[in-house]
Amino acid sequence: MLLGLAIRERGPSGRWRIRIRWGILFGLLAITGVAGYFLLVTSFYFYFKKVEQFDEVSYWDMFTLIFNRSDHREKVGNYQIEQAKHLLEEGEFRKALQYLQTGVIRAPENLDGRTYLADFFMFGFNQEDRAIQILREGVPYAYDNPDYLKKYVQVLLSYQEDDEVVQIAENILASDPSPEVERIMALGAATASYYRGRFDLAEDFLKDYNLDGDLEGALLSARISWDRGERKVALAKLESDLGKFRNDEPIYELLSRFYREMGDNAKARQYAVLRNINAPLSVAPRIDLLQILSATDQKDRARKEAESILYQFANDETSLQQLANYATDAGEVDLSRRIYERALENDFKIAPFALLLIESHVTAGDYQGAIAFSSELVKEKPEWIKKNWPIFNSLRSVAYYGLGNEDLTELYLQQFLEAEEVRIGSLLAVSNRFQKLGGKEEAREILMQAYERNPDNQAALSSLISLEIELGNSAELGPYLEKLLKMRRPSTTILQEAYKNLGSDKFIFTKGRAKLLIELNGLISPADTNEVEPS
Incomplete structure (x- = not known):
């Protein structure tokens, strides 16, 4: 039974x-x-074989799963991350994202996967906070991974998370890291401190970790002296550092920029030439020299140099675009057109070259030429124009403003502002264009849009404050300045501008005026304060 x-x-x-x-x-x-x-x-x-598509799984792995669940989980996660990399190469981004997300959950110590996933959220979805959080969660596993820590520090600095950089640097530096990790974290902390105007702390990091003998450390030390108002000290530091490192180009670049800011164009040109000699195959030093030649009224020499660059770098898309940027800023329409034609011949991505050609017409004051070329493009309907329609309309708006056509200026400006995908940098660039033509109200409207979209964007807020001061608008100036002073240390120019004007009768009713004047006075170096007394 x-x-x-x-x-x-x-x-x-x-x-x-x-x-x-x-x-x-x-x-x-x-x-x-x-x-x-x-x-x-x-x-x-x-x-795991069919559903999870984990081809490397073995029957023995499954048989012993009860004894090594955590090891198996990590193994699957690592496999999914590797598969995600292949999917990215094949352009299957959605599936790659799914693999990365589950892979990082299963294998949290896979720093490669974290980096890929963070890039997805940062560049694909513009979710910087999520990207930073993904990278932050990987730091405990990365104390001996200089590449990951460098990436993390760079991301934090790019989004002005300076205090977090200093905090994580202090934690890692206290753990007796490798020399490479020590350098990355100390330099990151020094840079973050510099951005916040904490010059003493920045110099402490440089000295305590012997970064004065490092190229990046030497450059940062010179910038600190320059921003303290110790210009001669900054120049002396840089000039004494020449020949100490493998590559002097960054030193020549900074020397050239500092002398240009001082108005010593002869010295600026001298170091720009030396920079060219130091890096003869690089286009950036030559563009720098071009800008100096153009600024010092050596137009013929500048044109010859531009011709030489166009000939030498005609088949290099990136270099050609840098030259196109120069041509646009200088209003060299003929040069810009020839660059555009060369880009067409080489089948480069033509959108930036076409937009820069329109902009070069505007810079040169040839507004009718800008409209004519724009109309020609509208008739041709190239594929790229739809994706770049907001920027295209912004240039048409500026051109019509130059012609005095208020209706079309407003029409295209509103179409530009209504496009949600426009980046803050583009808004600032168009605002600058209007300001140069005297369109202060249009520029203010654009800056207000930029500020509303991202109140933490320091460049947008700084530009808005400068324009509010110029227009005499005191209503929101106090809150704007309070917010700005909580960000990174603003440029000396805007500090001086705010200090001088806030002390005048025009802004006597500005909210928090007395407190702001004290704070501004504390941020401006003694030499600058003597130069700029409140009105």
């Missing part, structure tokens, strides 16, 4: 009784358990 698991028999008293056959029962249970386990293992095997 009971499938042979029990028998009916007479007991000593002659009564019938049922006796369980325990040996057979336990044997059957054991066989059933083993069979069930093998069935479960087989199910897991095919699940």
